[in-house]
Amino acid sequence: MELTFSALNNIPMVAPKDNVAEIIMTAAKAQQINIVEHDVIVIAQKIISKAENRYVVLEDVTPSEEAIQLAQEVQKDPRYVEVVLQESAQVVRKKTGVLIVEHQLGFVHANAGLDQSNIEHPEQKERVLLLPKDPDLSAKQIRQAIHSQLGINVAVIINDSMGRAWRNGTLGLAIGVAGLTALEDYMGGHDIFGRELKVTAVAAADELAAGASLVMGQTHEKTPIVIVRGYRPQQPADANQQGIAPLLRSKDQDLFR
Amino acid sequence: MELTFSALNNIPMVAPKDNVAEIIMTAAKAQQINIVEHDVIVIAQKIISKAENRYVVLEDVTPSEEAIQLAQEVQKDPRYVEVVLQESAQVVRKKTGVLIVEHQLGFVHANAGLDQSNIEHPEQKERVLLLPKDPDLSAKQIRQAIHSQLGINVAVIINDSMGRAWRNGTLGLAIGVAGLTALEDYMGGHDIFGRELKVTAVAAADELAAGASLVMGQTHEKTPIVIVRGYRPQQPADANQQGIAPLLRSKDQDLFR
Numbered sequence: 413m414e415l416t417f418s419a420l421n422n423i424p425m426v427a428p429k430d431n432v433a434e435i436i437m438t439a440a441k442a443q444q445i446n447i448v449e450h451d452v453i454v455i456a457q458k459i460i461s462k463a464e465n466r467y468v469v470l471e472d473v474t475p476s477e478e479a480i481q482l483a484q485e486v487q488k489d490p491r492y493v494e495v496v497l498q499e500s501a502q503v504v505r506k507k508t509g510v511l512i513v514e515h516q517l518g519f520v521h522a523n524a525g526l527d528q529s530n531i532e533h534p535e536q537k538e539r540v541l542l543l544p545k546d547p548d549l550s551a552k553q554i555r556q557a558i559h560s561q562l563g564i565n566v567a568v569i570i571n572d573s574m575g576r577a578w579r580n581g582t583l584g585l586a587i588g589v590a591g592l593t594a595l596e597d598y599m600g601g602h603d604i605f606g607r608e609l610k611v612t613a614v615a616a617a618d619e620l621a622a623g624a625s626l627v628m629g630q631t632h633e634k635t636p637i638v639i640v641r642g643y644r645p646q647q648p649a650d651a652n653q654q655g656i657a658p659l660l661r662s663k664d665q666d667l668f669r
Numbered sequence: 670m671e672l673t674f675s676a677l678n679n680i681p682m683v684a685p686k687d688n689v690a691e692i693i694m695t696a697a698k699a700q701q702i703n704i705v706e707h708d709v710i711v712i713a714q715k716i717i718s719k720a721e722n723r724y725v726v727l728e729d730v731t732p733s734e735e736a737i738q739l740a741q742e743v744q745k746d747p748r749y750v751e752v753v754l755q756e757s758a759q760v761v762r763k764k765t766g767v768l769i770v771e772h773q774l775g776f777v778h779a780n781a782g783l784d785q786s787n788i789e790h791p792e793q794k795e796r797v798l799l800l801p802k803d804p805d806l807s808a809k810q811i812r813q814a815i816h817s818q819l820g821i822n823v824a825v826i827i828n829d830s831m832g833r834a835w836r837n838g839t840l841g842l843a844i845g846v847a848g849l850t851a852l853e854d855y856m857g858g859h860d861i862f863g864r865e866l867k868v869t870a871v872a873a874a875d876e877l878a879a880g881a882s883l884v885m886g887q888t889h890e891k892t893p894i895v896i897v898r899g900y901r902p903q904q905p906a907d908a909n910q911q912g913i914a915p916l917l918r919s920k921d922q923d924l925f926r
Binding site for chain 2: 413414415416417418419505507510512519520528529530531532533573576577578579580581582583584585594595596603605607613614615616618619620622623625626627629635643658659660661666667668669
C-alpha cells in the first residue's frame with residue numbers, strides 16, 4: 413500500500429463566508445491535481461473557523477466572576493478565560509499557564525482549542541478564533557459540495573493540533589469527519605497465526621490527520637489543505653455517518669478525566 | 670510538499686538474530702525502491718522485538734505476591750502481570766481488564782507494550798513479546814547499517830500502536846528514533862502576521878509514526894516496514910542524537926500521571 417499526502421499550494425487567506433469547497437477545487441485544479449474517488453481531504457480547523465466567522469473580539473467579552481478567579485489562578489486574560497469557559501463542558505486540569513478543558517464538542521483540549529496565531533486582529537483589536545460550531549457538519553457540507561460539483565465521493569477530515577497526556581509536542585488529530593469510518597474496528601479479526609486480536613480499534617481518522625499535519629506546517633506555510641491518496645479502509649466509508657463520535661471516549665469510560 | 674508512505678512488501682517472518690537492516694535493504698531492492706537521502710524508515714516494534722528475541726515464556730514466570738494481587742484486581746493472568754510489573758516504573762491506572770503503566774523506558778503504555786498477537790507460541794507454550802530493550806539504540810544501529818552499506822543517511826523510527834487518554838482507538842506512535850529531530854521546536858517562530866507563535870513544539874516523529882501505521886495494517890498484512898519520502902524537517906537531522914527523549918514528558922511536568 414502506498415499513501416500520498418499532497419499539500420495544495422496557493423491557498424488564499426480565508427475570510428468569513430468564503431466557500432472552502434470551492435477553494436479546494438480551484439486550488440487542486442490550478443495544481444493539476446484531479447480529485448478522485450476515495451481521496452481523503454484533510455483541512456486545518458483554522459480555515460473552517462475563519463470561513464464560519466468564528467471570531468470573538470476580546471474587548472467585547474465581559475468575564476464572569478468564575479472566569480476572573482480562574483484567570484488569576486492560571487495567569488491568563490480573564491476575557492480569554494471567559495471564552496474558554498463558554499466553549500467548555502468542564503475544566504479538566506489547570507495550573508499556571510495551562511488550562512485543559514473538555515470542549516462542549518467532547519474533545520479534551522488546551523484552551524478549548526482557541527486560536528490566536530495566523531489570524532488577523534483588525535484595528536489592533538485582539539481576537540480569538542473558536543473551533544467550528546459543528547465540525548462534522550462542516551466536513552459533510554464540503555464533501556457534499558465536492559460531490560455535487562464533481563460527482564466524486566471524497567472523505568473529509570478537519571484536523572487540529574492538540575497536546576496530549578504523557579508526551580510532549582502537539583499532534584494533528586481529527587475534530588470533524590465525513591465519509592470515513594473514524595475508528596476502524598478489528599473486533600473479531602485474527603492475526604496471521606489465527607489468534608484473535610486483542611487491540612481491536614484503530615483511530616484511522618487521527619492517523620490520517622496526523623500525517624496530513626506534517627505537510628501543513630505550523631508557521632509561515634500557507635498549506636492548510638492536504639489531499640491524501642491511496643487510503644483503503646478496512647471498512648467501507650462511514651455508512652452510519654457517525655462522524656467523529658466513535659473517537660471520543662465517554663467520560664465514564666475515561667480514566668484520565 | 671508531498672509525502673509518500675510506501676509499505677515494503679514480502680517481508681519474511683522475523684526470527685531472533687535476524688538482521689532487520691538487511692531485511693529492509695533486500696525488500697526495498699526487490700520492490701525496486703531505491704532508498705535515498707532523507708528517507709524516513711518506520712519499523713513496527715514487533716519485528717525489532719522479534720529480532721532481539723524479546724520473548725518471555727509465561728510458563729517460566731513466577732509471579733510475585735504483588736503481581737498475584739494486582740492480577741486478581743484487574744482480572745489478568747498473574748504471570749502476565751508479573752512481566753508487566755518487571756517492565757514498569759509505576760502503575761498509572763488500573764481497573765478490570767485495564768493496566769496502564771509507565772514503562773521503564775518512559776512511555777505510558779497499556780500492559781507495558783506487551784504483545785501477544787502475530788507472534789508464534791511454539792509447543793503451545795504461551796509467550797509474550799517485550800518492547801525492544803533500547804529502541805533508540807535499535808533505530809540507530811539500523812540507520813548505521815544502512816549508511817555503511819549504501820552510504821545513505823536515513824532516519825529510522827520504531828513505532829508501536831498505543832492507546833491514549835480521552836480518545837478511543839490506538840495510534841501509531843514513536844518509541845525509538847535515530848537521525849531525526851523527534852520534537853520540532855518552533856520556539857521564537859512567528860506566524861504569517863508576524864505574531865509570535867504560542868504552540869511551539871510539534872511531535873514530528875509521532876506524526877510520521879502515525880501516518881506509517883496506516884499503511885502497516887493491523888491484522889493479516891505483513892507490512893511492518895514503511896518508507897516515508899519527502900519529509901523535510903524544520904530542523905536538521907537530530908545533531909544531538911537525543912532520540913525519543915524530547916517526546917517524553919517528565920512525570921513532574923505531567924498533569925495526567
